[in-house]
Amino acid sequence: MKGTALHTSLPGSGRGLFRGLPPPQPPAVMIRDRRLKIPQSSPYRTPTLLLALVLLALLLLVLDQTGRLGPLRKQAEAVLSPALAGLTRAGDTVSAVGQTLGDADELRAELAALRDENSHLKAENIEAEALRQENARLREQVRIEQEQPWQLLGVAVSAHTPDAGRRVLQLGAGSEQGVQAGMAVIAREGSSPPSLVGVVESVGPHSASVLLITDYSSAVSALVYHAGTPVGGIVQGQWQRGSRLQLQEVPREGTIAAGDLVVTAGLTAALNEELPRAAIPPNVPIGTIETVMLAGRAQAAEMRPFVDPDRVRYVWVILSAGE
Amino acid sequence: MGYSQRRRVEEQLARELLLALSLLATALIQTALLPRPLGAALNLLLLLTICQALLAGPVSAARWALYGGISLDLCASTALGTHALALLAAVLATQTLGWLNRSNWLLPLLAAPLGTLAYHLVLAAVAAAVVAPIDPRAYALVALVPDLLVTLVAALPTYMTMRALAGRRRGEVPIDVY
DSSP states (O other), rough: OOHHHHHHHSTTSSSSGGTTSSSOOOOHHHHHHHHOOTTTTTTTTTHHHHHHHHHHHHHHHHHHHTTTTHHHHHHHHHHHHHHHHHHHHHHHHHHHHHHHTTTTHHHHHHHHHHHHHHHHHHHHHHHHHHHHHHHHHHHHHHHHHHHHSSEEEEEEEEEEEOOTOEEEEEEOOGGGOOOOOEEEEEOOTOOOOEEEEEEEEEEEEOOOOEEEEEEEEEEEEEEETTEEEEEEEEEEGGGGGTTSSEEEEETTSOOOOOEEEEOOOOOOHHHHHTTTTBBOTTTTTEEEEEEEEEEEEEOOOOOOOOSSSSTSSSEEEEEEEOO | HHHHOOOOOHHHHHHHHHHHHHHHHHHIIIIISSGGGGOOOOOOHHHHHHHHHHHHHHHHHHHHHHHHHHHHHHHTTOOOOOOHHHHHHHHHHGGTTTTTTTTTHHHHHHHHHHHHHHHHHHHHHHHHHOOOOOHHHHHIIIIIHHHHHHHHHHHHHHHHHHHHHHHHHOOOOOOOOO
16 A cells, blocks of 8 residues: 555645645555556456457457558558668668678688789780780791791790800700701891891700800801892901991902892801801891991991891791701 | 546656657667668567566566557558567566576576567467468578577677666666576
8 A cells, every 4th residue: 555655654744735635545546446447466467468468469460451450550651661761771871881891801802812813814914925926926937937948946035145245145945946056046126137146156955145246256257249249258246346247358349338238158167166067048138238448458348237136035046048 | 537647647648659659769770770680680679578578577568569569560561460469479478487586697598589489489370370371490490590599699788788777767786696
């Protein structure tokens, strides 16, 4: 009887505001006065309320299934729909942000995979470019072999010797590939004909050293064609003297002029003791004459090579000149 | 009806309305806002109703179940009363743990799976009766087990938070039983 206790313990009850009023009835008594109310102390109160709520839910279910709550439900859903749509959008945004943050590891892994793939693609691209260049060189080689009676071996230049005293190339092919000392090495640059750049000086199993025609120790027998008439001479390297090539030992009676074509004579083996096995075939282009001068009893001429030997990156070794 | 009694009734109605609106907002958040990692979302209203049943008793929790269930039905476009019945079943199921002290940490960990099981049993039964027959095994794998696991994970922190809030309102000092 809390109510009674509260009422009787109120200070000043029966006086002031409450004076003259009938004493208030305790709530429990008031509830008891109503037949439909269940006293709070009753053990049946909780089960009854639960049962009532369950029945209410069932009633709602039945009414909804029979369509009697249709209009009411539609109105409620019409009110809720905008709120649901807005919250869903907000939820999607939050989820997207969360997913982005959560996917950081996945993105890192994907980035690493993409970098790896990019690296592979770059390598493949380089390989494809190398193959394209090799294809072009092989086509060029075939074309040269069709024009000339030469058997060629295409080789990439692996190094230009940094020794300032000599002009030498290192090739990535040697005796295992059929390269021998004394063989002529030709190259091509731009629209120039395939021209002599040097002679194989020494050979290893898989490498070879090429003495360039611009080196001072290089001497190649040559022919100058002037108006269809051949004139002999020796092409001497002049790099250590500040020039490139010089045509020497041309007889005075021979006529040569600027612009004349100089080709190999095929006699190098007889002229150069250091290259006893020199096997430079005849008629390999070397360059053109720029200026002619008298040198004692003979003539000499400054020459311009068709190919700058210092710039070549790919050469062909003439393995044989099967005439 | 006297003035004070009418006012008491008005206050009670206002409290009920506030409770219903709060649960409606919760239902909206549960339906639209909560993330669904791996397809499983937290059944917030079920969890709150179970905790309320443990802390405040079945009558108060049943009111939560009714308001929250109707709100869920409105948000999810299910038959009105379906979720209310399911939540009421969860409230009733948790009452079997009345022998445990509410200070015991085991209480929410036992009540969460029990309530979730009862909730889904009723939900599946009503869906089967009203909508279409369902495959119990598939329903258990797709709906019951994920929901049960998520509710179980969230049960203890939710219960502790609600208990601390209720205790603060009453001026209680929390004592845990291990």
